Each structure stands twice: as C-alpha cells, then as structure tokens.
Amino acid sequence: MTIQFETIGIVHSPYKEKFGVPRQPGLVPQAHGSLELLPPYNRAETVIGLEGYSHIWIQFLFDRNPHGEWQPTVRPPRLGGNRRVGVFASRSPFRPNPIGLSVVKLERVALERGGVTLEISGIDLVDGTPVLDIKPYLAYVDSIPEARSGYAESAPVADLEVRFSPLAERQLQQRQGGGALKVLIEGVLASDPRPAYRRSEQHGRVYGVRLHDFDLRWRLDEHGVEVVELASPAR
Amino acid sequence: MTIQFETIGIVHSPYKEKFGVPRQPGLVPQAHGSLELLPPYNRAETVIGLEGYSHIWIQFLFDRNPHGEWQPTVRPPRLGGNRRVGVFASRSPFRPNPIGLSVVKLERVALERGGVTLEISGIDLVDGTPVLDIKPYLAYVDSIPEARSGYAESAPVADLEVRFSPLAERQLQQRQGGGALKVLIEGVLASDPRPAYRRSEQHGRVYGVRLHDFDLRWRLDEHGVEVVELASPAR
Numbered sequence: 087m088t089i090q091f092e093t094i095g096i097v098h099s100p101y102k103e104k105f106g107v108p109r110q111p112g113l114v115p116q117a118h119g120s121l122e123l124l125p126p127y128n129r130a131e132t133v134i135g136l137e138g139y140s141h142i143w144i145q146f147l148f149d150r151n152p153h154g155e156w157q158p159t160v161r162p163p164r165l166g167g168n169r170r171v172g173v174f175a176s177r178s179p180f181r182p183n184p185i186g187l188s189v190v191k192l193e194r195v196a197l198e199r200g201g202v203t204l205e206i207s208g209i210d211l212v213d214g215t216p217v218l219d220i221k222p223y224l225a226y227v228d229s230i231p232e233a234r235s236g237y238a239e240s241a242p243v244a245d246l247e248v249r250f251s252p253l254a255e256r257q258l259q260q261r262q263g264g265g266a267l268k269v270l271i272e273g274v275l276a277s278d279p280r281p282a283y284r285r286s287e288q289h290g291r292v293y294g295v296r297l298h299d300f301d302l303r304w305r306l307d308e309h310g311v312e313v314v315e316l317a318s319p320a321r
Numbered sequence: 322m323t324i325q326f327e328t329i330g331i332v333h334s335p336y337k338e339k340f341g342v343p344r345q346p347g348l349v350p351q352a353h354g355s356l357e358l359l360p361p362y363n364r365a366e367t368v369i370g371l372e373g374y375s376h377i378w379i380q381f382l383f384d385r386n387p388h389g390e391w392q393p394t395v396r397p398p399r400l401g402g403n404r405r406v407g408v409f410a411s412r413s414p415f416r417p418n419p420i421g422l423s424v425v426k427l428e429r430v431a432l433e434r435g436g437v438t439l440e441i442s443g444i445d446l447v448d449g450t451p452v453l454d455i456k457p458y459l460a461y462v463d464s465i466p467e468a469r470s471g472y473a474e475s476a477p478v479a480d481l482e483v484r485f486s487p488l489a490e491r492q493l494q495q496r497q498g499g500g501a502l503k504v505l506i507e508g509v510l511a512s513d514p515r516p517a518y519r520r521s522e523q524h525g526r527v528y529g530v531r532l533h534d535f536d537l538r539w540r541l542d543e544h545g546v547e548v549v550e551l552a553s554p555a556r
Contacts (some may be wrong), residue, residue: 089382089453091324091418110462127417131393135406138471145380145420147324158366171370174455182362183326183453185380187422189463218324218418220409225468226476227345228424233460236373241461 094127095217097146100270102213104150106279106295106302109163110177111188112208113241114273116266118193119209121217123202130197133204137195141223142204146186147216148179156182164238167282175236186215189223244277247310254313261316271297275304275311329362330452332381335505337448339385341514341530341537344398345412346423347443348476349508351501353428354444356452358437365432368439372430376458377439381421382451383414391417399473402517410471421450424458479512482545489548496551506532510539510546 099119101107108114121144123132136142159170160178173181194205204220248271250258258264278285279295292314295302300316334354336342343349356379358367371377394405395413408416429440439455483506485493493499513520514530527549530537535551 089326089328089451091326091420093324094417110459112462129393131407132409133407134394134410135471136410138469139410140467140469141465143422145418145422158364159369172366172368174367175370175374175457177456177459181454182329183380185326185420185454187378187380187456189465216324219416219420221412221422222410222471222473223465223468224345224412224473225466225470226473227347229464229466229468230376230424230458231460231464231466232375233458233464234373234375235460236370236457238457238459238461 091218093124093147093216094219095121095123097121097144097209097211097213097215097217099209099211099213099215100298101209101211102296102298104212105281106274106297107212108210108274108277109242111190111210113210113244113277114270115191115208116270116273117209118205118207119211119213121204121206121220123204128200128202130202133195133202136192136204136222139192139222141189142192142206143219143221143223143228144186144188144190144206144211144217145219145221146188146211147218148181148184148186149214149216150212151179151184156180161282162237163282164242167285171237185218186211189228242277244273246276246278246306248272248275248313249310250313251315253315257316267298271302271313274302275313278306278311326453328359328382328451329454330356330358332356332379332444332446332448332450332452334444334446334448334450335533336444336446337531337533339447340516341509341532342447343445343509343512344477346425346445348445348479348512349505350426350443351505351508352444353440353442354446354448355431356439356441356455358439363435363437365437368430368432368437371427371439371455371457374427374457376424377427377441378454378456378458378463379421379423379425379441379446379452380454380456381423381446382453383416383419383421384449384451385447386414386419391415396517397472398517399477402520406472420453421446424463477512479508481511481513481541483507483510483548484545485548486550488550492551502533506537506548509537510548513541513546
C-alpha cells in the first residue's frame with residue numbers, strides 16, 4: 087500500500103542546516119522558531135483550543151535525506167558512531183518512512199494577516215522543514231517518566247564551556263537581540279555538535295554552523311569552545 | 322508537495338472495529354496485541370537494541386476514515402460531543418494527514434520464523450491498522466509530566482462497575498485465557514465506550530462490540546454495565 091500525504095505547514099528556524107541542530111527537542115530551550123500553516127490549513131478554526139496546551143507534537147518530514155536510502159541499522163551519535171542499532175530502535179532521520187516526531191513548547195498561537203503561525207521553542211528542526219501534522223501533547227498519555235530508554239537513558243552531556251572572542255562579542259553587541267542570540271549559541275555549542283566521526287579531529291580546527299543569517303565560526307581548545315566570529319555566509 | 326509512504330507493518334489487535342477501542346493508549350493496559358513487520362522491513366537487524374526500551378511510539382495510518390474528509394474543527398468525546406475545537410488541537414482520527422501516534426508498552430521482541438513481531442500492550446489500535454514507523458520512547462525528551470493539556474488534563478473517568486451475566490460467566494470459563502479476557506472486557510466497558518451522541522440513549526438497550534472472535538453484547542443499567550453474552554458475530 088502506498089499512501090499520499092500533503093504538507094500542512096512549514097517550520098521557520100534559526101538552524102539553517104543539519105549541522106548544529108540539537109539531536110532532540112528541548113535540549114536547547116533557547117531555540118525559538120515558528121510553524122506557519124499553509125493554505126488551505128491556515129484557518130483560525132483549525133487551532134481553536136490549542137492555546138490551552140503548553141506543548142505540541144510536530145510530525146514532520148526529514149526532507150534533507152535522499153529518499154529511499156534507509157538501512158536496517160544505523161550508528162547513533164550517542165554510541166560514539168561505532169555501534170550499530172536497528173533503525174526502529176533509533177530516532178535517526180534515515181528511516182523507511184522519513185517521518186520525524188518532535189515535542190516542542192508552544193509559546194503563542196498567532197492569528198495575523200489571515201494566517202496561522204505557532205510560535206514554538208526548544209526546537210530541533212531545520213529551517214524549511216515540511217510539517218505533516220500537529221497534535222496537542224497529552225501529559226496523561228504521552229508522559230511516561232519511568233519508561234526505560236535503552237542506550238539513551240538521559241540527556242547527552244552538554245557541559246562544554248563556551249567563550250566568545252573579542253570580535254564575536256562586538257558582533258553580538260551590534261545585533262538586536264544579541265543577548266538571546268548569545269544564549270542560543272551557548273546552548274548549541276555546549277554539547278559539541280560535531281558528528282561522531284569528526285570528534286577525533288584535532289583542536290584548533292575552525293568549524294562553521296549556519297545559524298540565522300550568519301555563519302557561526304568556532305573552534306575547540308583544551309578549555310572548551312571558543313566562538314571565533316559571526317561571519318557572512320559563503321554563498 | 323505530495324509525499325509517498327509505505328506500510329512497514331501491521332497491527333494485530335483484539336479490537337476488531339473502532340467502537341470499543343480505548344480513546345487513548347494506556348487506558349486499558351490489559352489490551353495485548355502485536356505489531357508484525359512486513360517485508361522488506363521484517364529483518365532482525367531493524368530492531369537490534371529495541372528490547373532495551375520499555376515503550377515505543379507507533380506512527381500509524383487511520384485507515385478507517387474515508388480519505389480527504391477532514392474538517393477544520395472536530396467535536397471531541399471528552400467535551401460531550403457538543404463543543405468544537407480545532408482539528409490540530411485534537412487527536413481526532415479525522416485529520417488532513419491521517420497519521421496516528423500512540424505510545425504502547427513493548428512486552429517482547431519476537432524473532433520467529435524469519436519474521437519480526439513486537440508484542441505490545443496498552444494498545445488503542447484497531448486490528449489491521451497499517452504502521453508507518455516505530456520509534457523508541459525516550460523518557461528524557463518525550464516525557465513532560467508538567468505539560469498543560471487543555472481540556473484533557475487527566476484520563477477520562479472509567480469507573481463504571483462491570484458485571485457479568487451467568488451466561489457470560491460460563492462462556493468465559495469455557496475459553497482458554499478467560500481470566501485475562503474478563504479483565505480486558507472490564508477495562509473496555511468501564512469507561513462507557515459509546516460515542517457521545519449515543520450517551521443519552523435509554524438504559525436497557527443492548528450494544529455489541531467486536532472483540533477477538535466474538536461479539537461482546539452488553540447493556541447499561543442503574544448499577545453500571547452488565548455483560549450479557551459473548552455471541553457469535555453476525556456476518
């Protein structure tokens with residue numbers, strides 16, 4: 087059986103590429119974004135009562151993967167990238183049906199200019215992610231604090247110290263919302279966003295992460311992470 | 322954009338029709354069933370490590386709805402069926418993309434006869450439900466006990482007393498697993514499975530619910546529910 091689905095909305099996010107996106111929702115609460123409903127779903131009626139919920143489920147499409155490329159096993163970053171687990175025992179984006187599932191905080195339901203936008207935070211979604219469904223989070227069914235969670239019992243460690251170069255500090259000060267942006271950058275970098283296969287690379291190498299409209303350039307040293315600069319993105 | 326998905330598995334459940342199915346997973350923990358992976362997904366590799374998880378997410382297709390029949394608002398049974406909320410503020414099966422989301426308990430991963438079957442419980446899925454994806458439940462991200470949940474802050478009341486007629490008692494005793502079946506029946510009926518628009522019907526009317534291979538016949542009276550008999554299903 088083959089089933090056809092349509093995109094009901096689209097995510098607007100500070101994360102412009104997969105690199106740097108938190109591996110699960112909620113890990114970087116400072117990550118604010120929005121979910122814009124698309125016609126014909128962008129009618130105020132479709133979200134009546136949603137403001138009573140503090141959290142929502144987003145079912146979305148992992149559209150940055152070449153379709154049809156699933157493998158029976160994957161190597162989760164949590165296991166250092168060298169142990170294989172079954173694709174159905176992972177939340178990997180490379181799945182038979184590339185449907186993602188994220189719970190995010192619902193900050194506000196905005197009905198403006200005849201459209202519907204949900205302001206959300208704690209997101210782990212790339213900018214432009216197509217949305218298939220939105221559901222309210224029901225604590226009495228969805229929350230199972232005592233659930234046993236295999237190799238992922240607790241949140242990944244995010245304890246790297248994040249420092250800013252004098253240049254990066256100046257660049258932040260010149261921006262509107264620079265304070266919030268600084269907190270977001272700290273959240274993104276404190277967990278070392280590098281994929282497992284790059285974690286053995288030497289200190290000093292400068293990495294770039296597309297965030298908002300800039301290229302966040304940073305490096306690791308013996309003390310933690312240093313943000314080098316907020317560069318103009320290379321096109 | 323239109324997206325194509327394939328069925329990766331199928332649910333085997335005691336619930337043979339929508340009527341009688343609990344409105345959320347976990348409400349009737351006694352409801353045992355299984356999820357059978359279909360080729361080419363039914364390979365032991367796809368579930369390596371899954372046995373370390375106590376719960377899993379099932380993303381499935383609401384296939385008992387005529388497709389394309391969504392409405393911007395729905396009338397949830399929790400609100401007595403006479404108040405409308407937005408479709409995205411509900412877990413109604415009538416949605417733009419009819420994708421369901423259920424967390425169930427994973428009892429056992431069975432690798433037998435070259436296939437893969439997941440034994441599950443606490444299910445709210447109709448027999449034959451097509452499955453799109455399976456994901457491990459990650460308590461540290463998915464469990465938000467303090468989440469505010471609109472009109473559905475707590476589990477629906479399920480406090481009807483369930484009695485069995487002498488005939489029904491005899492029929493249960495003659496069955497293998499009659500004890501477990503009795504507990505399942507009590508779980509299903511204690512919450513009054515009738516849709517909201519039938520709740521005003523008079524006492525005494527006999528209802529039928531297809532469960533396993535029989536037609537469970539029951540009625541309401543001033544004391545609660547009486548199970549009349551386990552009848553052969555009318556074909």
